[in-house]
Amino acid sequence: SQELEQSPQSLIVQEGKNLTINCTSSKTLYGLYWYKQKYGEGLIFLMMLQKGGEEKSHEKITAKLDEKKQQSSLHITASQPSHAGTYLCGPPAGSSNTGKLIFGQGTTLQVKP
Amino acid sequence: DVKVTQSSRYLVKRTGEKVFLECVQDMDHENMFWYRQDPGLGLRLIYFSYDVKMKEKGDIPEGYSVSREKKERFSLILESASTNQTSMYLCASSNAPIWSSYEQYFGPGTRLTVT
Incomplete structure (x- = not known):
């Protein structure tokens, strides 16, 4: 099965x-x-990336998919307290025939005012 | 704005009680899901429904049942609550075909404690 590791x-x-x-x-x-x-x-839901090199933005959050590195990066510009929370990534293959979402372990973000 | 509501944010029930968790969506979505979320175990699918009166088991259906009599409402039933069902319960809906339902809209969650 596909495993996802988030860092930090x-x-x-x-x-x-x-x-x-x-x-x-x-x-x-x-x-x-x-x-x-x-x-x-x-x-x-923030965004879905579907092909290598694709980059999408949601407000001040930008994510990019690097197929060759088997990696996606999510970048937040000029962080605000409203950005605090846990960010989770998951592969669309998890949807299969049940629609269930599967995720990596998550990255918890705190933003200090 | 898309909206999924759940009947309670916090609920405390006793062991053996029958518990009803209600979820309502106002987006006319075909698919609805019930998950539970536990520390260290992440999100786990209990049941899902892709149409009125249709329901399918997820990964952990034991001890639960569901009902979908109307398109907008999906109910989760704990037949006889047990302490190991203490958890955060999350309802979600989507309108894509089930195999591509990665964009789901979630309710705020119900934190259930069974004593």
Whole structure:
């Protein structure tokens, strides 16, 4: 089965700073989705990357898929307290015939005002 | 704005009680899902439904049942609550075909404690 490893596992940044989260796959990546979850709340879909080199943005969050490296990076520019939460990546192959989402272990982000 | 609502944010029930968790979506989505989320175990699919009155088991259906009598409502039932069902329960919906349902809309979650 495909395994996803996210790094770092946790991150604390000062408000206004840029940051990058990586998601690395054990197998070829045919696509990847990113979600965010605030503590104690539901998940929020951020974006889906479907081909190598694809880059998408959602507000100040940009994600890119590097098929050759089997990796996706998520970059936040000028972080704000509203960016705090856990970021989760997952492969679309997990949807299969049940629609279930599967994720890496997540990266928890704290943004200090 | 897309909206998925769940009947309770916090719930405390006793062992052996029958528990109903309700989920309503206002997006006319075909698919609805029930997950539970536990520290260290991540998100696990309990049941899903791709149409009214249709339901399919996910990875951990034991001890649970579901009902989907109307398109907008998907109910999760704990027949006889046990302490190992203490968890965060998340409902989601999507409108893509099941095999490409990676864009799901989630409710705020119900934190259930069974004592």
